[in-house]
Amino acid sequence: MGTVSAGRADHVSADDVRALRRFNRYFTRRIGVLDDHYLGQDRPLGEARLLFEIGDGTSLRDLRVRLGLDAGYVSRLVKTLQAQGLVRVRVHSGDSRLRVAELTDDGRAEVAEQNRRADGFAERLLGGLDAAQRGRLTAAVAVTERLLRLAGITVEVVDGASRDARACLAAYAADIDARFPEGFDPAALVRPAEVSGRTGAFVVAYEEGRPVGCGALRRLAAGVGEIRHVWVRPQGRRLGLARRMLVELERQAVARGYGTVRLDTHAVLTEAQAMYRSCGYTEIPRYDDNVYAAHWFEKRLHP
Template identity: 70%
Template structure:
């Protein structure tokens, strides 16, 4: 089996533009200042104080912020020494370290939020209301695309814990959406979407599975795409198309010239995506009781 085609190379001008914007924005909001927002701490400690909220475990914060354990521990101890937080063991698990704000920490965070809001308001004052709305829309687009860029789509064995968890979540999701419900017994079997028989992809965002898609062999030269699913928290990013593209490239690598799929009448958005991605509706090719639309796409070699 040939390896999947790598993604298109990133143009140098796109890299340059991204770095230029990053340098400009971080300078304008004072990220490089050791006294972020005029308070007596750098951005890292200020952000940690914000993320702690009413209290959290260091393990949770490390996962959420993607920080090295040692670096997080040093920042937590610095905030503790300043009287901003208190560290303690979890009441039911001594291995778990908890961190919560003190009264002084809550006062500090309130002031931090006030100053941050004032900085943003000051930046936006120079724009007209339509320009502010335009900027807000542009930032929403940038956040959506950056989230999508940060998600990886990995080929995994269909029997892995993440693959099975995604299938389980998919089944629960469509069981709510289908008027007749859904029987988990109708999910693909791990051996059908692993090794020579097929493929299974899991989408990860910051280490958390947020989507999946399966490919299995129907007959010589023909593959079937199954169970394309995106977690509700990761929808409207374009991730379903990423998954579909990965499945199609894998099908091409396996010398499939055609891929087919079916979908339920209730999944209007899925039908629209398949049509937009070059799939044409065909007569029923299987007896799937949940299907009301069947699609096919010929793959470019």
């Protein structure tokens, strides 16, 4: 059987830190972040980015969460843009506690010009490379974005009855109901009490404050835990997030004294089967009566 160490993540080296900071300094200087006239327009990057993010309209709360900005700072930026006639703010039609920012006609025109200039800048920058070099650069950028997204996601243990836990499970059930030929009955989902406290755990992955994945651990037998419902929203897939949540669930299993974890999966979930095998899980005979399962796996753990 496979084994897992539930220790902390590898130490981040000083060389890694210096390399990331060096790239950050070069890139921010190269694209003009330090200039109060971003892309040659008469405004700093903060205001320009806020106009772009408002797009077709969004609440100020969503803007704060998405950009990771202080509420007071967002409010000041919005008021500045309002005074310039680029943004208007109204009360949300379905929730009087929320304020929604929208672009005016002048605001949409400025965003269109901003996009035109940004495209031109990127085209000029890429024009200094040949086709093969551009291919390598864009591929490297895609990998960088994927890894930076994964680095920015947090995986947290939450109460199994919490709003985020139940919302994730509802979305999981809807997703696999569409994927399973026979559909899926939500009654088969874990119960909150099973995945909370001393014997269980429920983890939620958060990207920019929004739940993007989940997984559950419950007691199966003495010294044996069972992992259930490891799931990632479509927009969070292909980042390595499911594997990261699996590792966290294994840590939670070790913390609860489980020396072994088991799990099952449906025949159509071939990507899940491949992930479990690559993470050290070994296929075993059926151990439960789950009508949706076609493959059963086990992994031995140690502190």
